[in-house]
Amino acid sequence: MKKYDELTEFLLRMGDSALVQGQRLCEWCGRAPALEEEMALMNVGLDLVGQARNWLDYAAQRINDGRDADMLAFRRDERDYRNLLLVEQPNGDFAVTMSKQFLYDAWQFHLLEALTESADQQVAAIAAKSLKEVIYHLRRSSEWVERLGDGTEESHQRMAAAIDTLWRFTFEFQETDAVVDSLSESGIIPDAGALKQQWQQTVAKVFTDATLSVPEDARSFYLSGREGMHTEHLGILLAEMQFLQRAYPDASW
Amino acid sequence: MRAGDLISTDSTASLRLRGDDADLNFAWQVLADVPDPEVPAVSVVDLGIVRSVTWCDDRLYVQVTPTYSGCPATEFIEEMIREALQAAGFVNPQLTQKLDPAWTTDWITAEGREKLRAFGIAPPTGSASKRSLLGESGEVHCPHCDSSNTRQLSEFGSTACKALYRCDDCLEPFDYFKCI
Known part of the structure; x- marks a missing residue:
């Protein structure tokens, strides 16, 4: 995996996670349980793809090797993607989709809120723009977690199973590395410890309201999204998402 | 109309523009007629997405801010703005996207x-x-x-x-x- 300077690495992590989560949501197109749900899933997906473009535009400017945001999105291999392992997981049933969305929204919300104060002006600008949208996303996914968790016996069981499947990937919200340490020291991103606490509080509150139990902290896993070591699901997602640009490079219409 | 008429019309239009207050007001008027493609009842000025119109080195500069990060109309709107300004005689207007401060419906x-x-x-x-x-x-x-x-x-x-x-x-x- 090619390595860039710390800020660029961080921009790729943000952009890739938003893009992969957006792409997963779009897989629901034409398959959602109700028309209103379909529009909501697509709207959230669209916001995330737009946010990804903002992050990747900035990353492309810094990489400065002639590639733009589209090239970064459509011509990088799985090994060069820095997204969270959580967001590449398959959609599963609606309980898995909404739990995944909620865990990611809660993390995005607290992270973006802190990033609006970033020492880097462009990071602060993208964060302020994204935050307005993510507040809506978090509100909606929290409501779904509560409704399904505190719903019927079956919906509760499905939510518990979904959290059981996904929780292991949340260790990535908490782990620091050289990039995180250096950027938080220079005031570009928030302190990882404080962020972890805020995320845990939000998750614990919503899970409790939803009568779901809050699992113990997830432990490290042998894979790492930001190191480009992904689960087997990302490659398949990229194969579909990148098909056109791979088969017909630079196609336009 | 003969080719010569077209050429002289064009040159008169661009010569007329010097970037003074009257020209900038004219540019705002042109923009006030550019509709939002998804809600054609309102113009891009009504929506508050045109952030500034300035003149520099014989060129018009327009700053536009997107409503939502993923709004698919963003690029289409920029194209419509460019076309409207060019039709009104502004040669090669320069459009830039401004993210900060983030757009709000208050505008x-x-x-x-x-x-x-x-x-x-x-x-x-x-x-x-x-x-x-x-x-x-x-x-x-x-x-x-x-x-x-x-x-x-x-x-x-x-x-x-x-x-x-x-x-x-x-x-x-x-x-x-x-x-x-």
């Missing part, structure tokens, strides 16, 4: 709100405070019968910027322009 003009209502879309109520973002929105009036007896059907409507509502008095569904 929709009073005239724009009235046009939205007349078009059947309830304009955003109140200002985009954090409380309104967190769901404590004020009363949303039905754009058809003005009743406040309305309820939200879905937080996401036909486009990223709208939510789906229904009036419990006249029973009509309608779009509400979300407050952000």
